[in-house]
Amino acid sequence: MSRIPILSPLxxxxxxxxxxxxxxxxxxxxxxxxxxxFRDAVLARAGYRCEWIENGQRCTKAAPAHRLFADHVDERKDGGDQLDPANGECLCGQHHSIKTARARAQRFGLKG
Structure with missing residues (x-):
């Protein structure tokens, strides 16, 4: 029995x-x-733990088990101070994504 050659997709x-x-x-x-x-100062001030508050409880994600971000409270694109640690907050990846998406939606006039 001979085999039929298989052709690659067109x-x-x-x-x-x-x-x-x-x-x-x-x-x-x-x-x-x-x-x-800036990043070092923001993360150290937060004790290397996410500062997101939800339902009155602070997020429990912390270094080294979780990646943390020094997020700008007032975003750079919106004129926030880029290097002042007072304009920073320590956020885990999940909460950083939520905060950034909300800020972007607000910037474009969408609900956020």
Missing amino acids: VPKSDGRSVQTEPKRVDPFYQSDGHKR
């Missing part, structure tokens, strides 16, 4: 997007010594 594989997005690039600001000092 249509190339696609990820389904009609427009390809550009690869992410790190903003050089986040690599600066000033931002590193």
Whole structure:
């Protein structure tokens, strides 16, 4: 019995997007010594624990088990001070994403 050769597909594989997005690039600001000092100060002040408050309880996620972000309370895009630790809060990845999405929605006039 002879085997039937399998042909490769005629249509190339696609990820389904009609427009390809550009690869992410790190903003050089986040690599600066000033931002590193800002980040260190914000995380240390918070005791390396997420500062998000929900239902009257502070988030329990903390370093080293969880990745933490020094988030700008008033975002840089909205004119917030970039390097003042008083404009920073320590957030875990989940709460950083929520806060950023809400700020973006508000910036574009959507509910957030």
